[in-house]
Amino acid sequence: MTLQTPQPPPSALRAVLAALDSETALRQPAAAALRHPTGALLPAHPLAVHVLDGPRADLAAARRTGWRFLIKDGAEVAAAAEVVQGAEGHTFSHFTAGPYLDSTVRALRQAWQLAQSSRARRQPRLLTFPGQYATALWLHGPDGDTGSDLLIPLAPAPLGVTAHRAHPAAELLPLLARTPIGRPLLLGSP
Secondary structure, eight states, rough: OOEOOOOHHHHHHHHHHHHHHHTTTSGGGGGGGGSSHHHHHHHHEEEEEEEOOOOOOGGGGGGEEEEEEEEETTEEEEEEEEEETTTOOOEEEEEEEEHHHHHHHHHHHHHHHHHHOOOEEEEEEEEEGGGGEEEEEEEEEETTEEEEEEEEEEESSSTTTOOOEEEEHHHHHHHHHHOOOOOOOOOOOO
């Protein structure tokens, strides 16, 4: 398998670079690691972000919402920056931190290892399932046919789903569709 690193639109990269120069954006709690860098802050590993709403088992229903860049402080990933697509190009949305950073890096390494043992071409993307509180690295085939796509769930994964194991999308999506959608607990509710 060959990984084809996606080329983000210039407006997406400009939005991330502007956020890295913005004191207001860097005040976000998730940007704490970016406030006192030990090296140059560089956006790396751009991934198109797709969202699959509801308990669906159909990748064709996923819609692209923007781009996520891993922000490197020297050699280490310190945060991620997400931009959303608007009518006039891309705008900065937010920084993220937490377990999905390391999990994304690990999944990308797994994808590169998979690429060494296969001739198929794949494009890495991020796929989020808001109702299931899940995110996966989506290895999408360039021909547009989602039947051979692979998903690597990021940790933490929903119950019953093994994180960091490459699953054929056709096997994992029905499992996620059956996963109970969590409801927020209200104070005073049983």
